[in-house]
Amino acid sequence: MxxxxxxxxxxxxxxxxxxxxxxxxxxxxxxGELLPTFSGGAHVVVEMRDGDLTRLNPxxxxxxxxxxREYTISVRRDDVGRGGSLFMHRSVKPGLEMVVSYxxxxxxxxxxxxxxxxxxxxxxxxxxxxxxxxxxGAGGNFELHYTCRTASLGTYADVLQERYGRRIxxxxxxxxxxxxxxxxxxxxPLGTHLYVCGPAGMINWVRERAAxxxxxxxxxxxxxxxxPQPGLPFDVTLAVSGKTIRVGEQQSLLEAIEAAGVDPPYxxxxxxxxxxxxxxxSYDGKFIHNDHWLSEEDHRSGCKIMxxxxxxxxxxxxxxx
Amino acid sequence: xxxxxxxxxxxxxxxxxxxxxxIRRFPFPFHEDAYMYAVNIEPHVVGPKGSxxxxxxxxxxxxxxxxxDRALVLAEDPLRCQSLPHMTLAGWDLLELLMEQQALGxxxxxxxxxxxxxxxxxxxxxxxxxxxxxGDTSTLPYGPMEYITxxxxxxxxxxxxxxxxxxxxxxxxxxxxDWSLDFDIxxxxxxxxxxxxxxxxxxxxxxxxxxxxxxxxxxxARRLNWTMTINPRLDTSPENYHKWxxxxxxxxxxxxxxxxxxxxxxxxxxxxxxxxxxVFPIRCYLIKMDELVTQPKWARRxxxxxxxxxxxxxxxxxxxxxxxxxxxxxxxLDNGSATSPGFGPD
Numbered sequence: 001m002x003x004x005x006x007x008x009x010x011x012x013x014x015x016x017x018x019x020x021x022x023x024x025x026x027x028x029x030x031x032g033e034l035l036p037t038f039s040g041g042a043h044v045v046v047e048m049r050d051g052d053l054t055r056l057n058p059x060x061x062x063x064x065x066x067x068x069r070e071y072t073i074s075v076r077r078d079d080v081g082r083g084g085s086l087f088m089h090r091s092v093k094p095g096l097e098m099v100v101s102y103x104x105x106x107x108x109x110x111x112x113x114x115x116x117x118x119x120x121x122x123x124x125x126x127x128x129x130x131x132x133x134x135x136x137g138a139g140g141n142f143e144l145h146y147t148c149r150t151a152s153l154g155t156y157a158d159v160l161q162e163r164y165g166r167r168i169x170x171x172x173x174x175x176x177x178x179x180x181x182x183x184x185x186x187x188x189p190l191g192t193h194l195y196v197c198g199p200a201g202m203i204n205w206v207r208e209r210a211a212x213x214x215x216x217x218x219x220x221x222x223x224x225x226x227x228p229q230p231g232l233p234f235d236v237t238l239a240v241s242g243k244t245i246r247v248g249e250q251q252s253l254l255e256a257i258e259a260a261g262v263d264p265p266y267x268x269x270x271x272x273x274x275x276x277x278x279x280x281x282s283y284d285g286k287f288i289h290n291d292h293w294l295s296e297e298d299h300r301s302g303c304k305i306m307x308x309x310x311x312x313x314x315x316x317x318x319x320x321x
Numbered sequence: 322x323x324x325x326x327x328x329x330x331x332x333x334x335x336x337x338x339x340x341x342x343x344i345r346r347f348p349f350p351f352h353e354d355a356y357m358y359a360v361n362i363e364p365h366v367v368g369p370k371g372s373x374x375x376x377x378x379x380x381x382x383x384x385x386x387x388x389x390d391r392a393l394v395l396a397e398d399p400l401r402c403q404s405l406p407h408m409t410l411a412g413w414d415l416l417e418l419l420m421e422q423q424a425l426g427x428x429x430x431x432x433x434x435x436x437x438x439x440x441x442x443x444x445x446x447x448x449x450x451x452x453x454x455x456g457d458t459s460t461l462p463y464g465p466m467e468y469i470t471x472x473x474x475x476x477x478x479x480x481x482x483x484x485x486x487x488x489x490x491x492x493x494x495x496x497x498x499d500w501s502l503d504f505d506i507x508x509x510x511x512x513x514x515x516x517x518x519x520x521x522x523x524x525x526x527x528x529x530x531x532x533x534x535x536x537x538x539x540x541x542a543r544r545l546n547w548t549m550t551i552n553p554r555l556d557t558s559p560e561n562y563h564k565w566x567x568x569x570x571x572x573x574x575x576x577x578x579x580x581x582x583x584x585x586x587x588x589x590x591x592x593x594x595x596x597x598x599x600v601f602p603i604r605c606y607l608i609k610m611d612e613l614v615t616q617p618k619w620a621r622r623x624x625x626x627x628x629x630x631x632x633x634x635x636x637x638x639x640x641x642x643x644x645x646x647x648x649x650x651x652x653x654l655d656n657g658s659a660t661s662p663g664f665g666p667d
Contacts, residue, residue, distance in 0.1 A: 006539040036538055036539060036594060037594035038538075039594060039595050039596060041597075065595060102537060102538045102540075103538060103594070104537060108482070109597075110407075111407035111410060112405075112481075267535065273535070274531075275535065
C-alpha cells in the first residue's frame with residue numbers, strides 16, 4: 001500500500017513578510033473545520049502548482065500544536081534554488097486555494113527527556129517554534145540556542161525572547177558571537193536530549209562534538225532540511241511502467257517520475273525518511289547522491305537512489321519504477 | 322436503533338454467547354484453506370455495513386460485559402494497566418481518538434461535547450456522564466489512558482516511537498492471548514516479538530517495523546491475528562495461566578463444540594497526533610465451534626487450516642494438546658467440497 005499522506009484542502013489566510021528573506025504563510029481549511037492536531041517538529045508537504053510544473057516541498061509547522069485553527073509555515077527565499085521558495089514568495093497570496101499533506105513528524109521530541117536542549121541555525125528555527133510552544137504549554141524544561149547571520153535576519157528571535165526570556169540565547173554571526181558548544185554540551189544535567197536543526201555543517205559539527213563528549217547517540221536528534229538541488233537535465237527509463245522521462249533542470253527526479261503518472265511512496269521529500277528508495281537496474285554515468293538515508297556502501301554500489309533529492313549525470317539510467 | 326447489550330460472563334459459569342447476527346459478522350480470519358504468516362496489513366478503512374468494520378472502533382453486544390470483566394481483572398491485578406511517565410500525552414491522544422470514534426459510530430450510546438478544552442463525555446451503556454478539562458489529569462478519576470480504556474473494548478498498547486524503533490511504554494491489557502504487559506513494558510518491537518517462531522527468519526519483523534514507523538496520521542492500518550481458547554475466557558494471561566492452562570486438558574469429543582473457541586484479534590495501528598506515538602488496539606473476538614460451524618464454509622475451511630497447520634505454529638498457539646480431537650470433530654463437517662474465496666460466510 002502507498003504510504004503517502006492524506007491531503008488537506010486549504011486556503012491561504014494570510015501572508016506576512018517577516019524580514020528580508022523570510023515570509024510566513026497561514027493556511028486554514030476550506031471547509032472551515034479545524035485542522036488535524038500535530039506534534040512539535042512535524043512538517044507538511046505543500047503542493048505548488050506553478051504553470052505546468054508541480055512542486056512538493058516540505059515545511060515545518062511553526063504554530064502552536066494547541067491551536068489547530070490554522071497551520072503556519074515560514075519560507076526562506078532561495079534565489080538560486082529550484083524556484084519553490086520564489087514561487088511561494090511571489091505567487092502565493094491570501095485567498096489562494098492550495099493543497100497540503102497531513103502533518104508528518106520525523107523530528108519529534110523525546111518525551112522522556114528531563115531537559116530539551118535545542119540548537120537552531122537560520123531558518124532551522126521553524127520546528128523549534130512548535131516544539132517550544134508544545135513544551136511550554138506542558139511545563140517542559142527547555143533551552144534554545146539560536147544562531148543567525150544578523151539581528152535583522154534573526155527570524156522570530158524577538159518573539160521567542162518575549163515568550164521565553166532567558167531560555168532563549170541568541171548568537172549573531174556579524175558580531176562574531178559563537179555557541180560555546182563544548183562548554184554547553186559538557187554542562188547539561190543527566191537525562192538531557194539534544195536537538196539540532198540548521199545547515200548541514202552545523203548539524204555535523206554538533207553531532208561530532210556530542211559524540212566526542214560522550215553523548216549517547218539516542219539522545220542526539222537532528223533534522224536536515226536539505227531541499228532538492230537543481231542540476232543538469234537527464235533522461236531516465238522507468239522499467240516497470242515502461243516510460244522514458246526527462247528530469248528538468250529545476251525538477252527533482254521524484255517530481256519527474258510523478259509528472260509521468262507514476263506515484264512512488266514518499267514522506268519527507270528531503271532524503272531522510274527512506275520511503276522513495278528506488279532500485280537502479282542499470283546505468284552509464286555518475287550519481288549525485290544528496291540523501292541522508294542510503295549508506296556510503298549503497299552510494300558506491302550504484303544499486304539504489306533516493307529520487308527526492310538525488311540526481312544523475314551521464315548516458316543512461318534505468319530504474320525499477 | 323441501539324445495540325442490545327448481553328448480560329454474560331467470561332469466567333466461572335462462562336455464559337458468553339454470540340447472537341445469530343453476531344455470528345455472521347464474526348471476523349473469520351482465513352481467506353483460503355491454509356494459513357501461514359504474512360505481513361497481512363491493509364488500510365483500516367470503513368467496511369461493509371453489518372461487519373465488524375462498519376466503524377473503525379467497533380462496539381458490539383458484548384461491550385458492557387467486557388467492561389465488567391476488565392474491571393474485575395484490574396481489581397485483582399492493577400499492573401495490567403501501566404503507563405510510563407512520558408506517555409501521559411499519548412494517553413490524552415488515545416482518549417480523544419476513542420471518544421471521537423465511539424461517539425461518531427454510536428451516537429445513541431455515546432456523546433462527546435467540546436468547548437475548547439472543556440469536554441463532556443456521556444457513556445450511556447455504563448452510566449457515565451463526566452465533564453473534565455482536556456490535558457488536565459486531575460480532572461479525571463484515572464489517568465487519561467486508563468479512564469478511556471475502561472470504557473473501550475479490546476486491549477490497547479501505546480508505542481513510543483524513537484531511535485527508529487517502537488517501544489511498549491503504555492498499555493491496558495486484560496484480554497490477551499498469553500502475553501504480559503508487565504513483562505513487556507519498556508521493551509522495543511524486536512524484544513517483545515522475540516518468542517514468535519518462524520517470522521524472524523522470514524524478515525517479517527524488520528519489514529513490519531518499517532511499515533509501522535511510517536504509519537501516518539489519518540491513515541490507520543489493520544491486520545487480523547488468531548489463536549484458539551478453551552472456554553470463552555478473555556483473560557488468558559501468563560499471570561493467570563494456572564486458571565486457564567489446565568482447561569486445555571478438558572477438551573473431549575463431546576464438548577468440543579461448546580468449549581473450543583476461535584479467538585480472532587482485529588489489530589489496528591494509528592498514529593497519535595500530539596505525542597507522535599502509535600496506538601495499537603487489539604480487539605478480541607470469540608466464537609465457539611458450535612456457533613462457527615453454523616456457517617458450513619467456515620467449518621470446512623477451519624478443518625483444513627487446523628489439520629494442515631505447521632507444527633511450530635500449533636505449538637506457539639498452544640493447540641497441541643487438543644488439536645487431534647478438534648480436527649476429528651471438524652472433519653465430520655467437511656465433505657471435501659470447495660470453499661469460495663474470501664473471508665465471509667456463503
